Amino acid sequence: MKLNRDLLLMISENFQSDRISLYSCLLVNRSWCEAIVPLLWKIPGQHILLTEKAENIIFNVILSHFSEESRDVLMKKGIDLFTGIYQKPSFNYIYFWRHLDLHLLDKIITRNFDKSDITIMRNELLKLFVNNNTNFISLFFPYDYKCQVNWNIRCFSNLKYFYFCNDIDQNILKELATVSKSIKIFNCDVVDCNDISGIIRLFEVQKNLDSVRISRCDKYETWQSIEEVLIKKAINVQNLYLSYNWNFDVDLKFLSHFINLKSLEIIECSRPPNQNIHSFMMMTRLIESANVQLTVIDIHFEDIFCDFEDVRRFFQAIYQNCPNIEYLSLPIKDYVLIEFERLLINCQHLIGLVIRSERGLQYKNLFEILNKSSPSSLIKFGFSLNRKFGGKYKLLRSFLANWKDRHTMLLQIWPVNYILGHEKEVNRLYELIEYYEARGIVKQIDWGINWCYESEESIWIEKRCFY
Numbered sequence: 001m002k003l004n005r006d007l008l009l010m011i012s013e014n015f016q017s018d019r020i021s022l023y024s025c026l027l028v029n030r031s032w033c034e035a036i037v038p039l040l041w042k043i044p045g046q047h048i049l050l051t052e053k054a055e056n057i058i059f060n061v062i063l064s065h066f067s068e069e070s071r072d073v074l075m076k077k078g079i080d081l082f083t084g085i086y087q088k089p090s091f092n093y094i095y096f097w098r099h100l101d102l103h104l105l106d107k108i109i110t111r112n113f114d115k116s117d118i119t120i121m122r123n124e125l126l127k128l129f130v131n132n133n134t135n136f137i138s139l140f141f142p143y144d145y146k147c148q149v150n151w152n153i154r155c156f157s158n159l160k161y162f163y164f165c166n167d168i169d170q171n172i173l174k175e176l177a178t179v180s181k182s183i184k185i186f187n188c189d190v191v192d193c194n195d196i197s198g199i200i201r202l203f204e205v206q207k208n209l210d211s212v213r214i215s216r217c218d219k220y221e222t223w224q225s226i227e228e229v230l231i232k233k234a235i236n237v238q239n240l241y242l243s244y245n246w247n248f249d250v251d252l253k254f255l256s257h258f259i260n261l262k263s264l265e266i267i268e269c270s271r272p273p274n275q276n277i278h279s280f281m282m283m284t285r286l287i288e289s290a291n292v293q294l295t296v297i298d299i300h301f302e303d304i305f306c307d308f309e310d311v312r313r314f315f316q317a318i319y320q321n322c323p324n325i326e327y328l329s330l331p332i333k334d335y336v337l338i339e340f341e342r343l344l345i346n347c348q349h350l351i352g353l354v355i356r357s358e359r360g361l362q363y364k365n366l367f368e369i370l371n372k373s374s375p376s377s378l379i380k381f382g383f384s385l386n387r388k389f390g391g392k393y394k395l396l397r398s399f400l401a402n403w404k405d406r407h408t409m410l411l412q413i414w415p416v417n418y419i420l421g422h423e424k425e426v427n428r429l430y431e432l433i434e435y436y437e438a439r440g441i442v443k444q445i446d447w448g449i450n451w452c453y454e455s456e457e458s459i460w461i462e463k464r465c466f467y
Contacts, residue, residue, distance in 0.1 A: 041096035050104075052111075059108045062128070064089050070124045077120055079113070095133050103142035103165070122147045130155050137161065139176075141168055148172070153179045164188040164199065166216075173198030177205045184210040191216035196225060203229050211239035211263075218244070227254050234258045239296075243267035252282040256289065263296035265329075281310060287317040294322045298329040300356055308335055315339035319346040329354035329382070334362050337369060344373040354382035354412075367399035374406075382412040393432055400436045408443040 025036045050058070063081050066074075074081060109121045130150050138161035145168050159180045164173070166189050174197070183206045188199055203209075212230065217223050223244070230237075234257035242265070252266075264286070287294060297318065315336050318325060325347045332340055332355055344350070355366065403409060411433065436442045 037091050037093070038096045041091075041093050042098045055104070055108050056112070059105075059112070061089065061093055062125070065092070065094050065128055066124065067128075070127060074120065074124065077117065079117055079120070092133070094128060097129065097134060098136055099138040099140075099161075100129060100136045101138075101140045102145060103140050106142050106145075119147070126150070139163070141165060141172075143167060145169070145172070149175070151175050151179045156180045157182070159183050161185045162187065162202070166191050166193050168198075170195050170198030173202045177202040181205050181207050184208050185213075186211070187213040187215075189215040190222055190226070191218050193219070193222060196222055200225055200229050204232065206233070209233050209236050211241075212237055213241040215241075215243045217242070230254060231257050235260060237261065239263040241265040241267075241298075255282055255286045258286065259289070260293065261286070262293050263298075264294065265296070265298035267298075267300045284310070284314045284317045287314075288321050293324075295324055296327045297322070297325065298327070298354070299331065300329065311336050312339050315343055319343040323347060324349050326350060327352040329356065331356040332361055332366065334365065337362075337365055340366075341369045341373050344369065344375060344378075348375045348377065350375050350378045352380035352382070353378060354384075356384055363395045367395055371399060371402040376407070379407045380410045380412075382414070384414040393428060397432060400432075400441055403441050404439075408440055410444045410446075411442050412446040 026033050026040075064087070066081070071081065105125055106118075106122070109118055109125075113121055126147065126149060130152050132152065132154055134155050135158055136155055137158060139156070139159055140163040143165040145165075149172060156176065156179050160183060162180075162183045162185065164187070177198075180202070183202075186203060186206065186209060190196060190199070193199075212233070214226055214230075217226060231254050234254075237258055238260055240258060240261060240263065244267070255264075258264075264283070266283070283299065287297070311333065312335075316339060318328070319339075319342055323346065326349055328343075328347075328350060329352075413429070413433070433442060433445050437445060
């Protein structure tokens, strides 16, 4: 019987990303059910979009695990969760839970309980989840989280993924830093943060940082603190994402410390005073020193304000030093299209390409180069179409028509500015893409109609490092 169960576990683990198949296995027999339940209950909290109905079902299962003591505490506060006969669950589902998403739990509580009951429900849920029987690998803090957490070392010593939204009590993070030192992926939003001492402390004690994502830095003092701690951990970091919304000069010289970097993403949310001149030069030097390691480069500036020679050198640095590049996202101007074509010819492992909206870009020339020189591996495209593109759908039609003898493409389009609110233009674009979908040239289309700097990352880039 043990052999059969071990075999079932091996089979089920190969299908753990296929939730529908896993769910159907529950109904085979008890042995199958016992093998599958732990895998299914690792899923909640993994940044997977759930319907409101699914969230409520999960929450009812959670409530069924409340101890008699917790039920009595709630009853004394007038919260009666169990109007019928209480039935103990068949499994201890909380034991299998691996992703503690406090945002998900808060959202369900807020939807189902009065404001006066939210704090006590939070406390009882934390008692349930934070105990000697749970062992989490990811933790997500929502915005403005105030509830105190008992940082049980068994629960949090194996954390691998940490997600944090701004304006949290920094003492909570300092306490977490005493038990959690093995985080690999560190993801935080620091907009409007006046105090990041807890973030810095938690960052400093980590021993295995692999991926770092700092979003929406908008204060110079905050940036100084982040830069200092990033330099300390630079040698181990392989994936780095920075998005900023500053109005002060920042020099990206610190990037030179990241000698083992494989993925670099820099998003400029508003134009700094130095107009990215120095930033562009430093990124070029980083790419030149990275040799063959970089496989992902994602650069998003509002516009390029560098000399022609600096931009040309940037493109040259990519195709001369990063032959293994797989995903590339960057702004392009007309005067570097020659270098861009050389990049396509030299980077034969390129899978995904995002072209940022840019002033001074002739789409006709761009599409012709893509048709002529794209490597056979390149099948995933993202385009942000600006006002200059306007209604020039013949150019896009020609590009798609000339792709007919290549692999089917995955396409993502962000119609920027000119098309938003213009139903006629949107419908024309829809009809054009649907035409080529029907003919097998476009396999999948993702529309980025709700375009903004944080949602631009296409779905095929998004899963790469931080999720």
